Amino acid sequence: MRISFGANKRFRVITKNGEAVDISGTLTGGGNAVRRGRINTNVQVMAATENHEDLIPRINEKKILLDEIRAEILSLRNTVEIKSRQFDQAKIEFRRCSQTIEQSKSELKTAENTVKELTQKFAETNVKEELKKVREKIEQLEEKRNNMTEAAEKVKRDFDEISRKIDAIYEEISGTLKKEVDEKKSRQTEIEGNIKTLRTAASKAEIDLKKSNEKLENMQKARETEKIKDRLEADQAVIDGINEKEVGLKREIANGNDEIAKLKDEVKHVEAKFAEITTKIEKLKTYDIKEILADKTLEKDKKTASKKKKKNTKTATTAIFCELNENSDESDLSSSDSEDDNEEEDKREVRSTTSAASSKAKAAADSNDENSGILPTYSAEEIAEFDSNEIQCQLNIVENERAGIEVAMNLNLIEEYRTKLRECKKEGQILKEITAKRDKIRNRLGELKRLRVEEFMEGFTEIAISLKEQYQKLTMGGDADLELVDPMDPYSEGIKFCVRPKGKGWRPMNLTSGGEKTLSSLSLVFALHHFRPTPFYVMDEIDAALDARNVMLIAHFVKERAETAQFIIISLREQMFNLADRLIGIFKVNDCTQNVVTPGLECIEDAAAATESHEFIIGTDAEKESVIRNKLRRRLEEDETDNVAAPKRARKVM
Known part of the structure; x- marks a missing residue:
């Protein structure tokens, strides 16, 4: 000592x-030496053996003793402050005296040198008076030096005495007060650092706010662009539907044109037959007038019947072609936007053909009307002159011609065309209904996509802001940012996670170290917890790549969030499981895995108070908890009686 x-x-x-x-x-x-390697496999928590009522007076006594110690500590603190001020003043005085002594020594040396010089210079002269003055001055300086030396020794003695007193005071309070003072100083330094960090964070927050506003404007522009894109897609879909409809109508028109071509062929065939019959009729007019007069009545009847038949046939054909023309006009009107010039020419040809057929039928009908007046009457002599065989022959010719006309004119094609036309109209109506349903579903799908993107962007923005806050707290001044790889389509390329650790530049998360990745991941987890809280978390050695300071920081961070969620953390770091509410130790003995469950902190404090009530612990809650846990651990080790192998390193679970 x-x-x-x-x-x-x-x-x-x-x-x-x-x-x-x-x-x-x-x-x-x-x-005493700590006994290790004999952990009891059947650990039982020490229960309180005394009644709580008996502990109340003892607790009150300890509280009174604590108040007395605190008052004594306060008094000692005041004494230390006073002695410190006195010590500082003594130091200042000692320095001043030391400087004076040094100055006097230098002056003395200067005077001695001056005396020597004067002695050599005025050796032959009478310098007694000057020498006397110099000696008097030297005596004065020596006297002054002696006084200064005595004052310096006195100051040194006072300084030594004060030092001994201070050392004694430190020795008395070093167990408790020094530690508390150091903690206060470190706490003050930490608070000052936090203030600087907060100021820096405030300035950075302003910059981030400007960036966020710019990003928000970009996002709004992206949303407007996306809306325009959706509209273009919808318009494109409508155009595709119209194109499909146009292709279908063109296909129907092509089929109709084929049918019209077939009908044109039929009409031409009928007209050829009609011309052939007309030629035969003209040839019959060149027969002998007598024979014609003889067969006049019969020929008139046959001609009248034949003309009526032809008239009826032509009238029916004209009506059918008129109806076909009307249907074709309706089809042309429905597809007028998609027909080309060739189809227009085909329609003009069909119309001209039907118009020609109608005019020919009308001319034939007019001729029939003119020729079909009042039937002539014949006398019995004229009738007797008619040849029945000739009449029968002419009748057979006319019937054969009529049969040929009926065979050549296939009226089933017209009916089939009508059927196809009805089916086309029906399918067109169904197509319109399906198109309307498709457009409705497509609009609903676009609305749902828009709502999904809006909700995603709202959540994404909130998570990004919370991520910044969490990362700044964990890194004491760092910064983090979430960005969309493709702002036009958030679901196509994903997001990009960039961080800026304190004192470093921006970098993607995959280029950071293991500890920085841990802090970044935990920041994202806590940001997601802030956005949508989860009641239960399991974390496996999240502190493996961190130093002791960051482990303690994360432990307190998790402790703060433990009010709204339960955290089960597998850890090997003492800084982490010292803050746990409950510990589960997993170990292996004789190839058999076992566990030790410690009770909560309240039960541990009660057990420690019951078994070691004579000891009084001073310190913060964390220090008390650590001391109590260490005492309980030592007690469990001492109570172990079985000789077992040393267990492997336990894995602590919060």
């Missing part, structure tokens, strides 16, 4: 018993 707390210099001393006396005055060492 004499060597450690010497008057001139202090040393750190190690005694023979292994005790260490530090320069600051702390004394460490001693105590």
Whole structure:
């Protein structure tokens, strides 16, 4: 102790018993050796053996003792402050005296040199008076030096005495007060650092706010662009539907044109037959007039019947072609936007053909009307002159011609065309209904996509803002950002996670170190928890790549969030599981995995108060908790009686 707390210099001393006396005055060492490697496999929590009512007076006594100690500590603090001020003043005075002594020494040396020079210079002259003056001055300076030396020694003695008193005070309060003062100083330094960090974060937040506003404007532009894109897609879909409809109508028109071509062929065939019959009729007119007169009545009847038949046939054909023309006009009107010039020419040809057929039928009908007046009457002599065989022959010719006309004119094609036309109209109506349903579903799908993107962007923005806050808290000034790879389509390329650790530049998450990745991932997890809280989390060694400071920071961070969620954390770091509400130790003995479950902190404090109530613990809640846990761990190790192998390193689970 004499060597450690010497008057001139202090040393750190190690005694023979292994005790260490530090320069600051702390004394460490001693105590019983910790017995390890005999963990009891059947651990039972120590229960309180005394009644809680008996503990109340003892707790009150300890509280009174605590108040007295606190008052004594406060008094000692005041004394230390006073002595510190006195010590500072003594130091200042000592420095001033030392400077005066040094100055006097330098003046004395100067005076001696001056005396020597004057002695050599005025050796032959009478310098007694000057020498006397110099000696008087030297005596004065020596007297002044002696006074200064005495004052310096006095100051040094006072300084040594104050140092001893301060050392004694430090020795008295070093166990509790020094630690608390150091904690307060470190806390003050930490608060000052936090203030600087918050100021820096505020300035960065302003910059981030400007960037966020710019990003918001870009997102709004992206949304408008997306709406325009959706409209273009909808318009394109409508155009595709119209094109499909146009192709279908063209196909129907092509089929109709084929049918019209067939009908044209039929009409031409009928006209050829009609011309042939007309030629035969003209040839019959060139017969002998007598024979014609003889057969006049019969020929008139036959001609009348034949003309009526032809008239009826032509009238029916004309009506059918008129109806076909009307249907074709309706079909042409429905597809007028998609027909080309060739189809228009085909329709003009069909119309001209039907018009020609109608005019021919009308001319034939007019001729029939003119020729079919009042039937002539014949006398019995004229009738007797008619030849029945000739009449029968003419009748057979006319019937054969009529049969040929009926065979050549296939009226089933017209009926089939009508059927196809009705089916086309029906399918067109069904197509319109399906198109309307498709457009309705497509509009609904576009609305749902728009709502999905809006909800996603709202959640994404909130998570990005929360991520910035969480990352800044974890890294004490860093920054993080979430960006969309493709703002036009958020679901196509995903997101990009970039971070800026404190004192470094921006970089993607895949280019960061293991500890930075851990902090970034935890920031994202806590941001998601802020956006949509989850009641239960399981984390496996999240502190493996972190140092002790960051482990403690994350442990307190998780402790704050534990109010709204339950965290089960597998950890091997003491800084992490010292803050746990409950510990589960997993170990292996004789190839058999076992576990030890410790109760909550309240039960541990009750057990410690019941078993070691004579000890009083001073410190913060975390320090108390650590001391109690260590005591309980030592008690469990001491109570172990089975000789078992040393367990492997336990995995602590919060």
